[in-house]
Amino acid sequence: xxxxxxxxxxxxxxxxxxxxxxxxxxxxxxxxxxxxxxxxxxxxxxxxxxxxxxxxxxxxxxxxxxxxxxxxxxxxxxxxxxxxxxxxxxxxxxxxxxxxxxxxxxxxxxxxxxxxxxxxxxxxxxxxxxxxxxxxxxxxxxxxxxxxxxxxxxxxxxxxxxxxxxxxxxxxxxxxxxxxxxxxxxxxxxxxxxxxxxxxxxxxxxxxxxxxxxxxxxxxxxxxxxxxxxxxxxxxxxxxxxxxxxxxxxxxxxxxxxxxxxxxxxxxxxxxxxxxxxxxxxxxxx
Amino acid sequence: xxxxxxxxxxxxxxxxxxxxxxxxxxxxxxxxxxxxxxxxxxxxxxxxxxxxxxxxxxxxxxxxxxxxxxxxxxxxxxxxxxxxxxxxxxxxxxxxxxxxxxxxxxxxxxxxxxxxxxxxx
Ligand code: SF4
Ligand code: SF4
Numbered sequence: 001x002x003x004x005x006x007x008x009x010x011x012x013x014x015x016x017x018x019x020x021x022x023x024x025x026x027x028x029x030x031x032x033x034x035x036x037x038x039x040x041x042x043x044x045x046x047x048x049x050x051x052x053x054x055x056x057x058x059x060x061x062x063x064x065x066x067x068x069x070x071x072x073x074x075x076x077x078x079x080x081x082x083x084x085x086x087x088x089x090x091x092x093x094x095x096x097x098x099x100x101x102x103x104x105x106x107x108x109x110x111x112x113x114x115x116x117x118x119x120x121x122x123x124x125x126x127x128x129x130x131x132x133x134x135x136x137x138x139x140x141x142x143x144x145x146x147x148x149x150x151x152x153x154x155x156x157x158x159x160x161x162x163x164x165x166x167x168x169x170x171x172x173x174x175x176x177x178x179x180x181x182x183x184x185x186x187x188x189x190x191x192x193x194x195x196x197x198x199x200x201x202x203x204x205x206x207x208x209x210x211x212x213x214x215x216x217x218x219x220x221x222x223x224x225x226x227x228x229x230x231x232x233x234x235x236x237x238x239x240x241x242x243x244x245x246x247x248x249x250x251x252x253x254x255x256x257x258x259x260x261x262x263x264x265x266x267x268x269x270x271x272x273x274x275x276x277x278x279x280x281x282x283x284x285x286x
Numbered sequence: 287x288x289x290x291x292x293x294x295x296x297x298x299x300x301x302x303x304x305x306x307x308x309x310x311x312x313x314x315x316x317x318x319x320x321x322x323x324x325x326x327x328x329x330x331x332x333x334x335x336x337x338x339x340x341x342x343x344x345x346x347x348x349x350x351x352x353x354x355x356x357x358x359x360x361x362x363x364x365x366x367x368x369x370x371x372x373x374x375x376x377x378x379x380x381x382x383x384x385x386x387x388x389x390x391x392x393x394x395x396x397x398x399x400x401x402x403x404x405x406x407x
Contacts, residue, residue, distance in 0.1 A: 082341065
């Protein structure tokens, strides 16, 4: 079963929830898809067993063949190409590697060249298998890394897979939840938190995924995020009370459920709630 | 000499647009013939690389200089390779900037800021 953990913005406790759930689930796989800022590995401190370079195909123009028709420039919807003084200039950091210009060029003047955009690391720590995606800074899109991260782990579906998604609801998040069987939305109990929750709520609805919410940093009294969930009929899987000790453990990159029985119980209860909610059958369609 | 200025409206009294890549129009002013025309920036709504495309438009319009409050790195690369000089605007008034340019009072823009790429933002 694949469980994706999402939030509208960073810092809501998305990694806290996914890391601790992965640990209490025992035989599990944790995949860090927050490729711009992967920090799950800081908690697990895994032994890295494998590293793989991820590259994309960037166009390379043969100036001797190019006749300056500019079809490629007009075609590229990312505006990664410019035609200056009789030459095509390629902007690597804007190119999304769609490959369109290479197919389109009537002169067949454009070929591909590999350019590294990041890497994937695999490792393990106490029975949890950890995959981390790392996007090089300045790269336009981490989607190819996510694709690579999420393919290939199909074979181990007796394990529960936790996908720590990038924050927000952009295409990179869509790629991360595409094949998930269940989605967990992590939210903070503030008005701003509601706004962020709504973003991911709209997304999982769009993808027709079963989902539930985890409310983090809960205090006594009014909780706008909870109100929102009740209004929208969103299942609340659990509430994590605001807790200074938990905050400290987390900021010291300690895994709370390993440090204190209290948290172990908390997250085990949460996991049970999720398992009960989530469909048993692995989704076959993608 | 043909100079380009990103403008908020098709009007010489309008102000300079703060975003070079996303400006709705460019004023193209010919300092020799004193002819001015406004052209649409067709890239104002495009998804990424707007600065590159906007710079391409200025290259195709055969401009010699651009007056702008700021300019992204990629756009600046395009303009530089086409030998288009980038000057920093001194105020928001288009007229004042043209006057300042003609009397040689504008400085080259050297504080090029890195563009904002990626999908999160
Ligand atoms: S489409 Fe091909 S021939 Fe035309 S400008 Fe681009 S590279 Fe040159
Ligand atoms: S591969 Fe796609 S994104 Fe990259 S330059 Fe060609 S058309 Fe543009």
